[in-house]
Amino acid sequence: MSRLWLIVPAAGVGRRMAAECPKQYLPLAGSTVLAQTLARLHAAFPAATLCLCLARDDIYFDAAMVPFADWRRIGGGAERAESVAAALTAIAAEAAADDTVLVHDAARPCVSVDDLARLQAALADEPDGALLAVPVADTMKRAAADGRVARTEPREALWHALTPQGACYRLLCDALAAARACGVALTDEASALEAMGRAPRLVAGRRDNLKITHPDDLALAEQILAAQAAQHKALS
Ligand SMILES: Nc1ccn([C@@H]2O[C@H](COP(=O)(O)OP(=O)(O)OP(=O)(O)O)[C@@H](O)[C@H]2O)c(=O)n1
Numbered sequence: 001m002s003r004l005w006l007i008v009p010a011a012g013v014g015r016r017m018a019a020e021c022p023k024q025y026l027p028l029a030g031s032t033v034l035a036q037t038l039a040r041l042h043a044a045f046p047a048a049t050l051c052l053c054l055a056r057d058d059i060y061f062d063a064a065m066v067p068f069a070d071w072r073r074i075g076g077g078a079e080r081a082e083s084v085a086a087a088l089t090a091i092a093a094e095a096a097a098d099d100t101v102l103v104h105d106a107a108r109p110c111v112s113v114d115d116l117a118r119l120q121a122a123l124a125d126e127p128d129g130a131l132l133a134v135p136v137a138d139t140m141k142r143a144a145a146d147g148r149v150a151r152t153e154p155r156e157a158l159w160h161a162l163t164p165q166g167a168c169y170r171l172l173c174d175a176l177a178a179a180r181a182c183g184v185a186l187t188d189e190a191s192a193l194e195a196m197g198r199a200p201r202l203v204a205g206r207r208d209n210l211k212i213t214h215p216d217d218l219a220l221a222e223q224i225l226a227a228q229a230a231q232h233k234a235l236s
């Protein structure tokens, strides 16, 4: 039976957050951003194997944040893509070519269990991989070098790429390796798949799957989690 691997890159420094510690360790809804993210993933995929990418000099991590029975710590790289590649390499002896791998940012604690399940279902019959995404809702402007509007871009076919993003193990390994060999700069896994001619499926997700990036995102995430909890309570 095919195994599910979760790779959670959590080795960033949170430069844009400019906090006293990396953003994944900031307090959120009674625990930390990382603990909240892992709790969501565990609620959806309790039997998955977690690969948690942490900075080699991380002094904030506490294993009590990890709810998974089967997990391992991976030394992260200088860039997000390098952290993910390190995880793929670390599991090479155990992962089967057709095992499913989902990569989810530690900085996205509001991902819903329902979206996680829908993405996994979509991946089951997707040879090119898939990702959660949301269609662009605003009018899009391209900026000129002077900070003025150069032009308005058509937004009809534009989507925001979220995470998780996933594919089968062999495809993801090959895509990341090929992108690295060609010097393609990657901010997500889908870019690597695209660079090798694949067309990952866009799976429409919730707009509140926020990536905590800037200081005001933390309060927003707190509000999103509270609203989601209230919604869950009202439905149960
Ligand atoms: N070398 C890196 C850089 C980023 N990440 C992780 O990738 C996710 C998305 O990256 P981003 O939001 O850019 O996080 P940071 O790199 O920490 O933020 P910044 O770019 O502001 O420094 C985060 O969970 C982050 O911890 C990682 O594992 N390894």
Ligand SMILES: C[C@](O)(CO)[C@H](O)COP(=O)(O)O
Residues within 6 Å of the ligand: 080, 105, 160, 161, 162, 163, 187, 188, 189, 211
């Ligand atoms: C993977 C990602 O979260 C998709 O939106 C994003 O590309 C990572 O963000 P970064 O800030 O560019 O590292």
